[in-house]
Amino acid sequence: xxxxxxxxxxxxxxxxxxxxxxxxxxxxxxxxxxxxxxxxxxxxxxxxxxxxxxxxxxxxxxxxxxxxxxxxxxxxxxxxxxxxxxxxxxxxxxxxxxxxxxxxxxxxxxxxxxxxxxxxxxxxxxxxxxxxxxxxxxxxxxxxxxxxxxxxxxxxxxxxxxxxxxxxxxxxxxxxxxxxxxxxxxxxxxxxxxxxxxxxxxxxxxxxxxxxxxxxxxxxxxxxxxxxxxxxxxxxxxxxxxxxxxxxxxxxxxxxxxxxxxxxxxxxxxxxxxxxxxxxxxxxxxxxxxxxxxxxxxxxxxxxxxxxxxxxxxxxxxxxxxxxxxxxxxxxxxxxxxxxxxxxxxxxxxxxxxxxxxxxxxxxxxxxxxxxxxxxxxxxxxxxxxxxxxxxxxxxxxxxxxxxxxxxxxxxxxxxxxxxxxxxxxxxxxxxxxxxxxxxxxxxxxxxxxxxx
Amino acid sequence: xxxxxxxxxxxxxxxxxxxxxxxxxxxxxxxxxxxxxxxxxxxxxxxxxxxxxxxxxxxxxxxxxxxxxxxxxxxxxxxxxxxxxxxxxxxxxxxxxxxxxxxxxxxxxxxxxxxxxxxxxxxxxxxxxxxxxxxxxxxxxxxxxxxxxxxxxxxxxxxxxxxxxxxxxxxxxxxxxxxxxxxxxxxxxxxxxxxxxxxxxxxxxxxxxxxxxxxxxxxxxxxxxxxxxxxxxxxxxxxxxxxxxxxxxxxxxxxxxxxxxxxxxxxxxxxxxxxxxxxxxxxxxxxxxxxxxxxxxxxxxxxxxxxxxxxxxxxxxxxxxxxxxxxxxxxxxxxxxx
Numbered sequence: 180x181x182x183x184x185x186x187x188x189x190x191x192x193x194x195x196x197x198x199x200x201x202x203x204x205x206x207x208x209x210x211x212x213x214x215x216x217x218x219x220x221x222x223x224x225x226x227x228x229x230x231x232x233x234x235x236x237x238x239x240x241x242x243x244x245x246x247x248x249x250x251x252x253x254x255x256x257x258x259x260x261x262x263x264x265x266x267x268x269x270x271x272x273x274x275x276x277x278x279x280x281x282x283x284x285x286x287x288x289x290x291x292x293x294x295x296x297x298x299x300x301x302x303x304x305x306x307x308x309x310x311x312x313x314x315x316x317x318x319x320x321x322x323x324x325x326x327x328x329x330x331x332x333x334x335x336x337x338x339x340x341x342x343x344x345x346x347x348x349x350x351x352x353x354x355x356x357x358x359x360x361x362x363x364x365x366x367x368x369x370x371x372x373x374x375x376x377x378x379x380x381x382x383x384x385x386x387x388x389x390x391x392x393x394x395x396x397x398x399x400x401x402x403x404x405x406x407x408x409x410x411x412x413x414x415x416x417x418x419x420x421x422x423x424x425x426x427x428x429x430x431x432x433x434x435x436x437x438x439x440x441x442x443x444x445x446x447x448x449x450x451x452x453x454x455x456x457x458x459x460x461x462x463x464x465x466x467x468x469x470x471x472x473x474x475x476x477x478x479x480x481x482x483x484x485x486x487x488x489x490x491x492x493x494x495x496x497x498x499x500x501x502x503x504x505x506x507x508x509x510x511x512x513x514x515x516x517x518x519x520x521x522x523x524x525x526x527x528x529x530x531x532x533x534x535x536x537x538x539x540x541x542x543x544x545x546x547x548x549x550x551x552x553x554x555x556x557x558x559x560x561x562x563x564x565x566x567x568x569x570x571x572x573x574x575x576x577x578x579x580x581x582x583x584x585x586x587x588x589x590x591x592x593x594x595x596x597x598x599x600x601x602x603x604x605x606x607x608x609x610x611x612x613x614x615x616x617x618x619x620x621x622x623x624x625x626x627x628x629x630x631x632x
Numbered sequence: 633x634x635x636x637x638x639x640x641x642x643x644x645x646x647x648x649x650x651x652x653x654x655x656x657x658x659x660x661x662x663x664x665x666x667x668x669x670x671x672x673x674x675x676x677x678x679x680x681x682x683x684x685x686x687x688x689x690x691x692x693x694x695x696x697x698x699x700x701x702x703x704x705x706x707x708x709x710x711x712x713x714x715x716x717x718x719x720x721x722x723x724x725x726x727x728x729x730x731x732x733x734x735x736x737x738x739x740x741x742x743x744x745x746x747x748x749x750x751x752x753x754x755x756x757x758x759x760x761x762x763x764x765x766x767x768x769x770x771x772x773x774x775x776x777x778x779x780x781x782x783x784x785x786x787x788x789x790x791x792x793x794x795x796x797x798x799x800x801x802x803x804x805x806x807x808x809x810x811x812x813x814x815x816x817x818x819x820x821x822x823x824x825x826x827x828x829x830x831x832x833x834x835x836x837x838x839x840x841x842x843x844x845x846x847x848x849x850x851x852x853x854x855x856x857x858x859x860x861x862x863x864x865x866x867x868x869x870x871x872x873x874x875x876x877x878x879x880x881x882x883x884x885x886x887x888x889x890x891x892x893x894x895x896x897x898x899x900x901x902x903x904x905x906x907x908x909x910x911x912x913x914x915x916x917x918x919x920x921x922x923x924x925x926x927x928x929x930x931x932x933x934x935x936x937x938x939x940x941x942x943x944x945x946x947x948x949x950x951x952x953x954x955x956x957x958x959x960x961x962x963x964x965x966x967x968x969x970x
Contacts, residue, residue, distance in 0.1 A: 470639050473945070473948065473949055473952065474643075474945070475941070475944045475945055475948050477910055477911075478910065478925065478940070478941050478944055479643070479941070481910070481925070481929055482929075482937065482941065485929055485932070558791075558792050562792075562794045565794060565797075566794060566796065566911045569794075569796060569911060570910070570911060570914060570926060570929075571930070572929075584797065584800070587800075588800065588915070593800055593803045593804040593807075593808060593815070594808060594815065596804070596808060596809070598804065601797075601800055601801065601804060602801070604797075605793065605794065605797035605798075605800075605801070608792075608793075608794060608797065609789075609792045609793045609794075612791075612792030612793075613788070613789065613792045616788055616791070616792055617788070620788070
């Protein structure tokens, strides 16, 4: 084994196209992780399994960039925040919440919902109207907030499926040239002459009238139901897949890197010690190594996950148990060679302690090899963890890529054609694996003179 | 090797042992109660419910004692007995799962599923190795050529995709978008139907394609590396100077010399794929050992778990052993002097 200096490795590595590609991909992934951790609040990821959190999102909708690729524009699911105007005329206070939406799609939205939270006392009147692109104003709902003597906080949702809305719309029947036996959304967003989408800017206005005191709007949103959402679409449980995929990145890197570093360190020290000691110690340690090697890893990982715990940290430990064996074997044979070198023998004669010889003189020689093996063993750790999660044995509180694929499989995403739920997690797993394989292979070629051809 | 087998067994039993005891005890309590309440004459013999309870409890304790469940699972006699029974392939009865023929004997269930797993993975491995050896030899013939670079790139890329994910994609594309192959790999007809085997083969196509697609790149790359090593040995150079055509050298002389490591890895990868079968079979719903294992885990059918782990370990060890023997057979340098 020829020792290669650090500078040499650096120089050689910079020459390797493969290695550089790997480093670039890895840097990209790290960047994504950092951005994710710093921008997406941790609470989102803790509430991954909380259906309450995702109630306003659409169910299994395709990513919205699909519209860029097809000529037919599928309506996007929009969550619109209100612009609030207040005015006061003769003791009558008007709070006007306005939702502007530019609707340029080829299909009607599936529905719309107004979600409001107001603080008020006494009685208040609520009127909802819409100004269409052709200037027609439709008054679609007039109702009131429940009467209250004291200050109350009231949550209210108005649905487009409300029968009152349909009834109010019947007043405009003569303006439209088609049959009115359709849903309210299909009428509001329709052209006058035939039942087709009228594209343009719609303004929805929700006016709250109160006498003596204005109602205080604490929260106000309009949800325009559509079939596309966000960067990555949503899944059956209405979860925004972009959030899950982004959070999966740091998790996958964490799992992969900690498993590989842990197992390489253990394997290295174990192998070197065994090789250095030799004789009976070596024999016993290598037999133990053989035992672990002969255990079928995946069945045992499954049993461990089921009987002990499926917490992500323990899982990392379990993965380490099965991945240090090969490294121990190789580093043992390497240390057998190194220990016969003169400087090691000199150190021994000088009476240095075994631990010092191992850590000072032998292990540094093996470091380049160790780095290469760390990089090479990362993908296996990531895919194994993903596989376990896919079988439903992963930690359900963490949205790993395997977990997302597991959910996809349980809800029959393949059968229903939810490609955006299946393809991205797998590609991310593969990209992450590729980055480490590239780096590892490039390093391996440099530190392993046998492969240099 | 035997020692390894025993340790595996010991580990499995110790991992599931305490769970198994609780389940067994609950089973006994249920059984005893059912027996007593069914027998009305015993029930009528008691006036006081408390006394009756006492009687039932006594019966339960007796039963537990006769079955030896009063000692914990790690007591030497029980451990020895369990291991002995497993050694002679008597796994007892499954708690929930039954075989297709309706038996709940774990041994029967496993031996019914095993041929299917072996069929699927042996077929796939044979195809992979043929494609791999041909491609690997071809690319080692012309290092740096287009085919060589394509093989290497494909090897790296394909090995970083999880097989089961590609399986999901394949099902999506070939079973739902283009309806060529069935999505579930389990045939619908009964297993004693004459057309069953053909149906099984048809259902097997998609899994085999998937496994081959992911596997052959790495194989070709491996074979290529072995061949490159051998092509630099002296005897090849000698053959070259003798004027034997390069094609002949590559395909007959070098390939024969690359055989020992290739065969060894073939045996190892075959047994290794058995472990990986769990996820692959779960995706394709292939009625083999892997799916059995997965089902056993999801309903915690402990006898089946212990039995399958044992069989998987045996298979794995046997193939390591065979690989060692084959290596010695093919490579005369390994043969010892006696």
